[in-house]
Every structure is written in C-alpha cells, then in structure tokens.
Amino acid sequence: MKAKEIMNRKIEYIEFDATVYDAIEKMVDKRIRSLVVKPKDEEDVYGVITVRDIIFRVISKKLDSQKIKVGEIASKPLVCIDKDMDIEHISSMMEKFNIARVFICEEKKILGVVALLDIMAGSLIEKAKGG
Amino acid sequence: MTDLIPIIAYTLIAFSVGSNDTSNALSICIGAEIIKFKKAVFLFGCFVLMGVILQGQKVMHTVGKSLLPINLAILNIALLISAFLIILSNWKKLPLSTHQVIIGSLTGAGIAFEVDINLSSLFKIVLSWIISPLGAFLFSLTLYRIMEKTLSKLPLFQIERLLRILLVISGFLIAYNTGANELATVLGGVIHSGLMERLQASLLGSFFLFLGAILLSHRVIETVGKEIVALDPYSGFAAQFGAGICVLLFTFLGMPVSTTYCIIGGISGVGMLKGMGTVKVGLIKKIVLSWILTPCLAFMTCFILAKILK
Amino acid sequence: MFKKSFLGGKNEERVIEKIKKHIKILCTACETFKNALEKQDIKKMLTVSDLEREGDIVRREVLSNIYEGAFLPFIRPNICKFVEIVDNALDELKNAAQAYDMGLKLDKDIKTDCIGITHLNLNMCEMLSITFEALCEGKDLREKILVIRIYEKKVDEIKLDLVKKLMGREIKTFWEGKVLSDFISYLSNISDIIEDASDYLQILNISIR
Numbered sequence: 172m173k174a175k176e177i178m179n180r181k182i183e184y185i186e187f188d189a190t191v192y193d194a195i196e197k198m199v200d201k202r203i204r205s206l207v208v209k210p211k212d213e214e215d216v217y218g219v220i221t222v223r224d225i226i227f228r229v230i231s232k233k234l235d236s237q238k239i240k241v242g243e244i245a246s247k248p249l250v251c252i253d254k255d256m257d258i259e260h261i262s263s264m265m266e267k268f269n270i271a272r273v274f275i276c277e278e279k280k281i282l283g284v285v286a287l288l289d290i291m292a293g294s295l296i297e298k299a300k301g302g
Numbered sequence: 303m304t305d306l307i308p309i310i311a312y313t314l315i316a317f318s319v320g321s322n323d324t325s326n327a328l329s330i331c332i333g334a335e336i337i338k339f340k341k342a343v344f345l346f347g348c349f350v351l352m353g354v355i356l357q358g359q360k361v362m363h364t365v366g367k368s369l370l371p372i373n374l375a376i377l378n379i380a381l382l383i384s385a386f387l388i389i390l391s392n393w394k395k396l397p398l399s400t401h402q403v404i405i406g407s408l409t410g411a412g413i414a415f416e417v418d419i420n421l422s423s424l425f426k427i428v429l430s431w432i433i434s435p436l437g438a439f440l441f442s443l444t445l446y447r448i449m450e451k452t453l454s455k456l457p458l459f460q461i462e463r464l465l466r467i468l469l470v471i472s473g474f475l476i477a478y479n480t481g482a483n484e485l486a487t488v489l490g491g492v493i494h495s496g497l498m499e500r501l502q503a504s505l506l507g508s509f510f511l512f513l514g515a516i517l518l519s520h521r522v523i524e525t526v527g528k529e530i531v532a533l534d535p536y537s538g539f540a541a542q543f544g545a546g547i548c549v550l551l552f553t554f555l556g557m558p559v560s561t562t563y564c565i566i567g568g569i570s571g572v573g574m575l576k577g578m579g580t581v582k583v584g585l586i587k588k589i590v591l592s593w594i595l596t597p598c599l600a601f602m603t604c605f606i607l608a609k610i611l612k
Numbered sequence: 613m614f615k616k617s618f619l620g621g622k623n624e625e626r627v628i629e630k631i632k633k634h635i636k637i638l639c640t641a642c643e644t645f646k647n648a649l650e651k652q653d654i655k656k657m658l659t660v661s662d663l664e665r666e667g668d669i670v671r672r673e674v675l676s677n678i679y680e681g682a683f684l685p686f687i688r689p690n691i692c693k694f695v696e697i698v699d700n701a702l703d704e705l706k707n708a709a710q711a712y713d714m715g716l717k718l719d720k721d722i723k724t725d726c727i728g729i730t731h732l733n734l735n736m737c738e739m740l741s742i743t744f745e746a747l748c749e750g751k752d753l754r755e756k757i758l759v760i761r762i763y764e765k766k767v768d769e770i771k772l773d774l775v776k777k778l779m780g781r782e783i784k785t786f787w788e789g790k791v792l793s794d795f796i797s798y799l800s801n802i803s804d805i806i807e808d809a810s811d812y813l814q815i816l817n818i819s820i821r
Contacts, residue, residue, distance in 0.1 A: 181773070292762045299739060299756040334684050454821045457750025459628065461820050462684055463621055535684050536820060 174261060175254040177293035178275050178283030185220070187211045191229050191236040191244065194220055205272055207281060208245040217281065218245035221271065251276035252285075258297070262290050308374070308497060311381035313510040315488050318388050319400055320514025323484065325523040326561050327476035330538050332523055336466050339520060346477045347512035353481025354489070354504045360556035361486035365404065366494030368423040368556075370412040377495045379414075379611065380407035383604045397592050399560040401487050402431070406600030408491060414608030430557035431593065434548055435567030442544025442568035446575055449540060461536075468539050475546035479561055483549055485511060487558040533569065537576065541568035563589065623682035627691070628748060630674045634698055635744055637667045639737040641705050642802075646730040649712070649723070660709035667702040671695050687819055694812045698740075701805040705733075708798035714791045719781070725774045729767055729799050736763045736806045740813075747813055760810045767803040771796070 185194055185206040194206055208218040220241050228244045229236050250268065252261060254275045261273060265287070272286040328342045337345075366372055384400075384407045391398035405427055412419050453461055489503045498506075533541060545561065545568035552559045566589070641663040648656035674695050678688050718726060743756040774796060783789035 292759075295755060295762065296735075296739075296759050299759040300742060334686070335681055336684075450821075455750070458747055458817055458820060459624060460750065462687060463624065465820075466684065534820070535686050 172258045172293045172297045173254065174252060174256045174258075174273075174275050174285055175282075177258065177289045178254070178285045179289060180283045182207055182281055182284060184209055185241055187215075187240070187242040189241050191220075191225060191239045191241060194241050195225060195236060198222065198225075204286070205284070206241075207249070207274075208241055208247075211242060216248045218242070218247035219249055219272075219274070220245045223271070249274045249276070249281070253277075254282060258290060258293050261285060265290075305374075305497065308377050308381045308492060308495075309506075311378075311385040312488055312492050312503075313506060314385045315381070315388055315400070315404075316485060316507045316510040317514035318385075318392055319480070319484055319488070320511035320516075321518035322392050322514075322522055323400075323480060323561065324515040324519035326565055327473045327480060328519075329523045330535070330542060331469050331473045334466070334469060334535055336469055339523075342473070343512070343515050343519065345474065346480075346515055347508065349474045349477035350481035350485060350511055351504070351508040353478035353483075354485045354508060355481075355501070357482040357553055358486035358489065358504060359500070361483050361553060361558050362490040362493055362500070364423065364427070364556040365408070365487050365490030365558055366492070367490075368420055369405070369408060369427070370417055370419050372408070372412075372491050372495040373415070373417075374495055374497070375611075376408065376411040376415055376417070376608070377491045377497065379411045379604055379608050380404070380491060383407045383411075383600060383607060387600060387603070397562075397588075398596050399562065399592075400484060401558040401560050402593070402596040403600045404487055404491075405558065406597030407604040409597075410601035410604030411608045414605045414612065427557060430552055430555070430559050431563075434552055434557075434559040435563045437551070438545040438548040438564035438567035439571035440544075441548050442541045442571035443575055445544045445547075446537065446540040446572050449536070453536075465535050465539060468543070469535060472539055472543040472546060475550065476542065476561060479546060479549040479553060480511075481508065483553045483558060484561065486553075490558075533572065537572045541565065541572045544568045544571065623677060623680065627674055627677045627682045630670055630677070631691075631695060632741070632744065634667060634670045634674065634695060635737070635741045637663055637670065638698055638702055638705075639734065639741060641667070641702060642730065642734040642737050645705055645709060646727065646734055648709075649727055649730055654713060657709045657712055661706050664702045664706035667699060671699045687816065690812065690816045690819060694809060694816065697805060697809040697812060701737075701802050701809065704798050704802050704805060708795055708802075711791050711795040711798060716792060716795060722774065722777060722781075725770050725777070726796070726799060728770050729774075729803070732763050732767050732770075733799075733802050733806070736760050736803055739763070740806055740810055743810055743813055747817055753814055753817055757810045757814055760807055764803045764807045767800055771800040 183197060183201055183203055183206050185197060186209055188211075197206060198204065205219055205221040208220055210216055210218075224244050224246065225236070228234075229239055250264075250270060250273045252264070252273050252275055254277060265271065265273060272284050274284050275282045324343065324346060327346055331337050332339055332342055370376075384403045387398060387403050387407075388400060390396075391403075405424075409419055409424065453464065456464070485504075485507050489500075489507050492498055492503050493500050497503075542565060545564035548564050548567075549559055549561050641660050644656060644663065645660050647653070648660070675692060678692060682688075683691065739756060739760050743753055743760070746753055746756060778792070778796070783792075
C-alpha cells in the first residue's frame with residue numbers, strides 16, 4: 172500500500188507569526204493534531220507544529236500560549252516523502268526519527284499527510300484484502 | 303379366546319407408543335424441515351423394526367424372563383391394565399412412562415399370583431430408571447463440549463449442512479431405540495410366555511407402532527416436541543443424540559428405560575451449559591412424583607384385579 | 613440416495629452463489645456511479661437504475677429459494693435480513709443517481725468530496741464481498757468488518773466537511789437545495805447501510821455455534 176492511498180489531503184495551515192493560542196484554537200475547532208506553518212519569507216521553508224510541541228514546550232512549562240509565536244516552536248523543515256512510498260517504509264522511517272506524521276510533497280507542493288492512525292488503518296485494509 | 307386378549311392389548315399399546323413417542327425421534331427433523339413427515343415416519347418405522355429385531359432380545363429377556371416367570375394369566379391382566387392406563391394417559395395427556403406401567407403391572411400381577419419376583423432384577427431396573435436421565439445429562443453435556451471444540455471451527459455453511467445430516471442420524475437413533483427398548487419392553491412378556499414367536503410379535507408390534515405413528519403422531523410432533531425445538535438445532539442435536547446413546551447403552555445392558563426422560567435429561571444438560579439456569583425445580587418434582595406414582599398405580603391396579611380374578 | 617436427499621446442499625449452494633452475485637451487482641453499481649460522477653455522464657448514471665433492478669430480481673430469487681427449503685429455518689431470517697440490507701444499499705444508490713439526473717450542478721470542491729465518498733463506498737462494497745467469501749470459507753471476519761467501519765468513519769468525516777461547505781453556499785430555489793441535500797444524504801447513507809450489512813454477517817457467523 173502506498174502513501175498516496177492512505178494520505179489525508181486536508182492540510183490546515185497557520186501563519187508564522189500567529190500565536191500558539193491561535194494554533195490551539197484552530198486545532199480544537201478542526202479536531203486535528205498538527206498544523207503546517209507557512210514560511211516566514213521567500214527564503215524560509217514550511218514547518219509543522221503539533222499537539223506534542225504545544226504540550227511539552229508550552230503548556231507543561233507553564234508558559235503563556237498567547238505570548239509565544241508558532242514559529243518559535245515549530246519543527247523545520249517538514250519531513251517529506253514521495254507519494255509512492257510503501258507503508259512499511261514509512262512506518263520504519265517514523266520509528267527511526269520518532270515522529271508521528273510525515274508529509275507527502277511533490278516539487279514544492281504539499282499533497283497530504285500520513286499519520287500513525289492512517290498507517291494502522293492502511294495496514295489493516297491491506298491485510299483484510301489480502302488474507 | 304384368551305389368547306386374543308393379550309395380542310389385542312399389546313397391539314393397542316404399540317399403537318399408542320407410535321402415536322405418542324414418535325415425536326421424541328422426529329420432532330426436530332420435521333420442525334427443522336430437513337425431511338418431510340411421510341418420508342420421516344416411513345423411515346422411522348423401518349428403524350423401529352430394525353431395532354426390535356436386531357437388539358430387542360436383551361430387554362425382552364429382562365422383562366419377560368429375568369423379572370418373573372410369566373404365565374398367560376399374568377400376561378393377560380398385566381397387558382390389559384397397561385393398555386388401559388397407557389391409552390388413558392395419552393388421552394388425558396398425563397406423563398406416564400410405558401416402561402414403568404408395564405413393569406409395575408407385571409410385578410403387581412405376579413405378586414398377586416404368588417410367583418417369585420426376581421428382586422435383584424427389579425432393583426436393577428429401578429436403578430436404571432434413576433441413572434438413565436442423569437447419564438443422558440452427562441452425555442449431552444460432553445457431546446456439546448466436543449462439538450464446541452470441533453464442529454465450531456468449520457465454516458458456517460458447512461456446519462449447517464453437517465447439522466442437517468446429524469439431526470437425521472440422531473432422529474433415527476431414537477427410532478432404533480424405540481424398537482430395541484420401548485417396543486421390546488412391550489413384547490417381552492408376550493414372547494417369553496410362549497404366546498407368539500419373537501419374529502412374529504416383532505413384526506406385528508412394529509406394524510401397529512407404525513400405524514400409530516402415521517395416523518396420530520403429527521399432532522404430538524407439532525406440540526410436545528416444542529421443548530426440543532425451542533433449543534437451536536446445534537443444542538438440539540447434542541441433547542437428542544446424547545439421550546439416544548444413553549438409551550442404547552441401557553438397551554445393551556437389557557434395561558428398559560424411558561427415552562422421554564432421557565431427552566429431558568439431555569436438554570437439561572445442554573441448557574445448563576448454555577446458562578439457562580437450573581432446570582425448574584417444579585418440573586423435577588413433577589417427574590419424580592410421576593416416577594413414584596406410575597409404577598405404584600400400575601402395580602396396585604394389577605394386584606387388585608389379579609386377586610379378584612383369582 | 614440417502615446422501616443426496618439429506619446432504620443435498622444444491623439449494624444452499626444456489627442461494628450462496630446468488631448472494632455473491634447480489635453483492636457483486638452492488639459493487640458494479642457503485643463503480644458505475646463513481647465513473648459517471650467523475651465524467652458527468654448522465655447516460656451512464658442512469659444505468660445504475662438498471663443494475664438496481666437486476667439486484668431486485670436476484671434478491672427475489674434468493675428469498676424464494678430460501679423459503680422453498682434451503683437452510684435450517686433457524687438461520688433463514690438472518691440470511692434474508694442480510695439480503696434485504698444489501699438491497700437497501702442498491703436502492704439508495706439508485707435514488708442518488710436519480711437525484712443527480714435532476715440536473716445537479718456541483719461545484720468543483722463539492723464534486724471532489726462526492727467522488728471521495730463514492731470511492732469509499734466502492735471500497736466498502738468490495739470489502740463486503742471479501743467478508744462474505746471469508747464467511748463461506750470459515751475465516752475470521754472481525755478484521756474485515758473493522759476495515760468496513762474504518763471506511764465508514766472516513767465517509768462520515770467527508771460528509772461533515774461537505775455539509776459545512778454547503779452551508780456557505782447560496783441556494784437559488786428550495787428544490788435545488790432539496791435535491792442537493794437529498795443527493796448528499798443518499799450518498800452518505802450507503803456507507804451506513806453497508807456497515808449494517810457487515811454487522812449482520814458477524815451475527816450470522818456466531819448464530820449457529
């Protein structure tokens with residue numbers, strides 16, 4: 172099973188200089204766990220901010236989410252993979268780098284995201300179809 | 303002339319057995335639409351004949367020879383009263399066991415005529431009556447467990463197909479037992495008193511049993527059989543087949559036992575496994591009561607009548 | 613002679629083959645619908661109704677075979693119920709096709725989502741077919757049924773998004789809005805119905821043990 176078959180095409184973006192509070196609000200409203208951070212300028216790249224980042228770097232440190240910018244805690248660059256990569260490949264990559272999601276990129280565009288849940292569902296579907 | 307009375311009596315009893323006890327064998331198969339009524343009854347008759355001819359002699363021997371030395375007088379009274387009681391109970395829908403009526407009658411008449419009753423034989427018979435339903439309980443329980451471990455592993459539609467065959471086999475096992483045990487009990491006295499040859503009596507008895515089955519059993523199959531049919535076919539098979547094996551075992555030992563009570567035992571066994579709670583205590587009380595009253599009633603009636611006629 | 617009349621199995625085999633055919637018709641109908649939607653081919657869309665009719669015929673044959681004496685009376689109601697549910701899915705698909713035929717104009721993003729739903733519906737039908745085969749072969753059904761549920765949740769997600777998008781859209785007439793709403797409903801109901809059907813297969817599976 173390939174990345175393109177299980178990826179989620181709905182990506183939510185957030186501005187570089189938005190506050191972490193804005194990010195939290197967006198995540199709650201849209202029920203998602205990660206946001207792609209837009210580049211600061213022409214030379215910058217996309218980044219990602221996740222629920223883990225917010226919890227471990229802001230909330231548990233008792234910092235004020237309204238004072239911290241998203242760009243300060245986002246991870247850059249995005250971990251990108253090809254849309255034809257195999258599920259097994261993706262999951263070993265995620266294990267190796269200890270990340271919960273990877274992005275599917277083509278040229279400069281982000282096509283979608285594959286998270287752990289997508290991998291689990293994809294493996295199950297593959298198994299059910301095959302056996 | 304006096305020869306005719308026991309013959310008429312036992313053919314009436316055989317007819318009665320056919321009309322009432324066929325449901326033990328066939329209610330599941332017919333209820334599950336595996337086999338049509340006419341075909342089922344015809345095959346039922348064949349298996350009854352097979353049973354009484356191939357294995358009836360042991361039970362016949364116990365009832366007609368081991369228990370007490372039968373003479374025509376005893377036979378006349380015993381069979382007459384038995385026929386009367388059995389027909390009455392069928393008509394009034396009372397749960398009377400054919401075996402118990404006959405054994406009770408023979409014993410009553412025998413004592414009245416002051417012949418030697420073989421007490422050890424009688425004791426063994428009564429013991430069998432008590433043990434057989436418990437045996438059926440255990441056999442059915444065990445069989446169900448075995449089915450869980452083997453049959454359950456198969457694909458759904460194969461289980462369903464197998465069950466259809468198994469239910470038919472089980473039905474015919476009961477039919478065979480009806481011949482080898484129940485009919486044999488009826489015929490035991492007739493044959494060992496020298497009234498008729500074994501083959502003759504078996505054929506005549508089977509014929510009348512078959513007649514009863516074909517003419518009157520359908521209404522019973524539809525109603526009385528509900529106890530077993532209420533169970534799903536899977537459990538129904540375990541209950542019926544377990545009971546059948548138990549009765550077959552006792553037939554080998556020459557003991558006349560009731561298939562009906564064994565089936566109740568089997569149903570209780572499977573029911574307990576499935577967590578249907580304990581068997582209703584009220585039902586057990588009724589059964590025990592009937593167990594005690596039936597042979598006593600037959601005994602008393604025959605005893606009194608025999609004394610009068612003597 | 614004995615074996616033939618008791619083992620028989622011919623009736624039962626016939627019913628099983630017909631049920632497989634019934635599910636395949638559902639799959640074909642879903643695929644046809646999806647292709648028609650992608651290419652905006654009304655003619656093709658209308659063939660879905662023909663397939664639904666074909667499905668009806670097969671369903672009636674199955675029911676009459678069953679009541680002619682296939683299977684133990686004990687499991688017949690469950691088998692019939694399963695066939696009825698699959699038929700409901702076909703009906704819903706036909707309704708959706710007919711709604712589309714009313715001249716629906718779908719915006720690009722709405723159309724994309726609808727195609728997404730039909731794609732998932734098709735996956736669910738195929739998985740239902742695989743699950744039924746597994747039932748016939750005595751394999752474990754749970755994982756396959758879980759996959760169907762996963763698909764159904766995905767359909768739910770798309771539907772939620774779809775409705776949000778639609779709420780921002782301008783509707784010119786009541787009927788335009790109604791037909792559009794019906795179309796989306798029919799489309800998303802199919803996944804619920806197929807999920808129901810898969811649950812019934814599990815019920816069938818454990819009923820006889």
